[in-house]
Amino acid sequence: MTTDTATPDLSTAVEAAVEAYAGDPGFLIPMLQDLQADLGYVPAEAARHMADLLHVPLSQLYSVATFYKSLSLVPRGKHLITVCLGTVCYLKGAKEVAARIESQLEVGPRMTTKDGLFTFEPVNCLGMCGLAPVMVIDDDHFTEVRPGQVPDILARYSGKEN
Ligand code: FES
Incomplete structure (x- = not known):
């Protein structure tokens, strides 16, 4: 029952x-x-x-x-942005990449943008330390990311249809 x-x-x-x-x-x-x-x-x-x-x-x-990071108790945005903040990525500038994402999208960790387009979720080690810092959007991996690349990367998804 x-x-x-x-x-x-x-x-x-x-x-x-x-x-x-x-x-x-x-x-x-x-x-x-x-x-x-x-x-x-x-x-x-x-x-x-x-x-x-x-x-x-x-x-x-x-x-x-x-x-489990793959599970969420709140609705996620259309695109999931993951930035590795593991030790290697952190030492190679992931903190600055994450800060750029947060300031551009006006979100904090595990938050979704007001327009529902992006959810931002920092994680620890994606197993690609040799290519640090690593950022993933949906199933697309971006390696050796610099903060200055963030606007161009996000723009690809901002105008993406479905
Ligand atoms: S620390 Fe970032 S992929 Fe391992």
């Missing part, structure tokens, strides 16, 4: 994610990933419904959702 706390669309998405793994809480991470793929993020209402269905504490679900 579960409590019906989510709206019909959210309920359907949550139930599909849970059923895909036979309701086994051991598959909480892929369930949340499926939910995120379906809804674009993990809404609080959906998280509560999933916790109810799986009989796991909501705190456990949030703990997983906040640990």
Whole structure:
């Protein structure tokens, strides 16, 4: 028996994610990933419904959702910008690249621009240290990035259709 706390669309998405793994809480991470793929993020209402269905504490679900950078509890922008702030990238100027992005887009870490176009998420080490500093937008990788390149890189996505 579960409590019906989510709206019909959210309920359907949550139930599909849970059923895909036979309701086994051991598959909480892929369930949340499926939910995120379906809804674009993990809404609080959906998280509560999933916790109810799986009989796991909501705190456990949030703990997983906040640990994994691929999961988001808030809606993300159309384009996800990731800048590595790992040690090598940091020493090679990633902090300045991140600062340029933040000032140009008027966002802080893990924030989305007012127009919903970009979400900015600093991370630690993308495994490409030899090409530091590294910046990723969606699936596009930019290496040895200098702060002065940021406006041109962002412009490619600002005018991008879909
Ligand atoms: S520290 Fe940036 S890719 Fe490893």
